[in-house]
Amino acid sequence: MTTTAPSAAALAAVARRALPLLDLTLLNDDDDEARIRGLAARATTPVGSVAALCVWPRLVKTAYTERPAGVRLATVVNFPQGTDAPGQVIDTILDAFNYGVEEIDVVFPHVYFRHGSVEYCRQVLTAYRQVTTGRTLKVILETGLIPDPGTLRTMCQIAIECGADFLKTSTGKVPVGATLPAAEVMLRTIIGSGRPVGLKISGGLRTAEQIAPYLTLADRLMGVSWVSPQTFRIGASSLIDDLIRHLGETPTPSAATKGGY
Numbered sequence: 186m187t188t189t190a191p192s193a194a195a196l197a198a199v200a201r202r203a204l205p206l207l208d209l210t211l212l213n214d215d216d217d218e219a220r221i222r223g224l225a226a227r228a229t230t231p232v233g234s235v236a237a238l239c240v241w242p243r244l245v246k247t248a249y250t251e252r253p254a255g256v257r258l259a260t261v262v263n264f265p266q267g268t269d270a271p272g273q274v275i276d277t278i279l280d281a282f283n284y285g286v287e288e289i290d291v292v293f294p295h296v297y298f299r300h301g302s303v304e305y306c307r308q309v310l311t312a313y314r315q316v317t318t319g320r321t322l323k324v325i326l327e328t329g330l331i332p333d334p335g336t337l338r339t340m341c342q343i344a345i346e347c348g349a350d351f352l353k354t355s356t357g358k359v360p361v362g363a364t365l366p367a368a369e370v371m372l373r374t375i376i377g378s379g380r381p382v383g384l385k386i387s388g389g390l391r392t393a394e395q396i397a398p399y400l401t402l403a404d405r406l407m408g409v410s411w412v413s414p415q416t417f418r419i420g421a422s423s424l425i426d427d428l429i430r431h432l433g434e435t436p437t438p439s440a441a442t443k444g445g446y
Contacts, residue, residue, distance in 0.1 A: 191394060193431070199393045200431035202400060202412065207235040207428070208259060208385070208420045212357065216240070218247045225251035227425060232432040235425070236414040237288060242277050249285035259288035259323075262313075265358040267292035267327065271309045275316050288321040289313070290353060290385075290420075293340060295327050307343060314348035323351035323385050323418075326371070329361025334370050341374040345382055351418065355388030362388015365398055372406045387420025392427045 191199070211224045221244045228235045237257035240248045245260050252258060260281045263269045278289055291313050298306050314322055324344040331337045341352055352371045355362040363386040375382045386399050396419060403412050411417070426436040 191397060196393045196397070196431045197433075199397045199400060200428040201232075203393060203396050203419055204230070204233045204425070204428050204432070205236060206412070206414055206417055206419050207425060208237045208239045208387075208418050209235045209425060210239040210357070210387070210420050210422050212239070212241060212261065212264075216244060218244065221247045222251050224248070224422075225253065225256075227437060228256045229253040230425070230429055231434050232429060236418060239288075239290060239420065242281050245281050245286050246284045257287045257321075258285055259290055259321075260286050261290045261292075261325075261356075263292040263294065264290070264325075265292060265356040266296070267294045267325075268296055271312055274309075275312065278313065278316050282320070286320070288323065289317050290323045290325055292325045292327065292356060293344060295330060295340070298340060303343070307347060310344060310347035310349075321350045322348065323353045323383075324349040325353040325356055325387075326367075327356060327359060328354045328364065328367035328371075329359045329388065331367075334366070337367060337370050338374050341371055342378065345374070345378045345380055349382060351383040351385045353385035353387060353418075353420065355420075357388045357420065359388070363390055363399070365402060368399055368402060369406070372403065376406065381416075383416040383418065385418040385420055390419060390421045391423050393424075393431050396424070 209228055221240055228238055234256055237259045238248050238252050239259040242260045249258055262277050263274045294306050294309055326340055344352055354367055368386055371384055429436045
C-alpha cells in the first residue's frame, strides 16, 4: 500500500500552524552565550514568532536579555536523567525565576518510578508544582523509555494530579523521542482527567511532514479549535528552518541550532 505525500499547500498550512507553537530549543552541552544570542535572533521570522525559547539554566540570563518581545522563556530542570536531588532542582527553579523564566520543563523521575518509588515521584512533583505556582510547568515523561501504554498512562495521571500544565514526550536525549502512540496515550489521559492540561511533543522532530500527524491527532481527539500555544507546544531547534521554507522564506544561516534538540 502506498501513501500520497502531502502537497506543498498542505505542508505550508502545517508550517503556519506549527511556527507559533514552537519552543525553540537549544540544549547542547557546549552551548554558550553566543549560541543563545543566535537562537534568540531566530525566534522572530518574516512569517511569525515562536512561542518560547528553551535553554539551559546557566544561560537563561542571556536568553532573557536577547529574546524578542512576546517570546516566552523556558528552562529545563532535573534534566536529562531525572535523578537530581529535589533540593537542587528547587534551587535551580528559584534561581531561574530571578532571570525572567516563565516556564519550567521538568523531567519526571522515571527511574524511581520504574523501581517502584511511586510515592517519591508524587512528592517531588508536588514540591516542584508548589515552587512554580503562577508559572507554566511541563512534565517530561521520557516516553521512549516507557513502551507499555498502561505504565505511561499511570505516569501521565500522576503528573496531572500533581499539577502539570503540560505533559511532554521527551528530553530529546534518548534514542526514541516523540511517537504518535505515546502522544495518543497522553491526550486520552488528559481527556480522562477532565483538567485543562496541554501536550508538548519533542524529540526528533525536524520537518513539517513529521509534525502534521500530531496536529491531525490533536484535532481528532481534542477538537479542531484546541491547538494553540496555550495547549500545544513543539520542542525543537532545526524544525524552524523547514517551517520557514514551507512558508516561502529562506532560513537565516546560523550555527546556533547545530546539534540541537
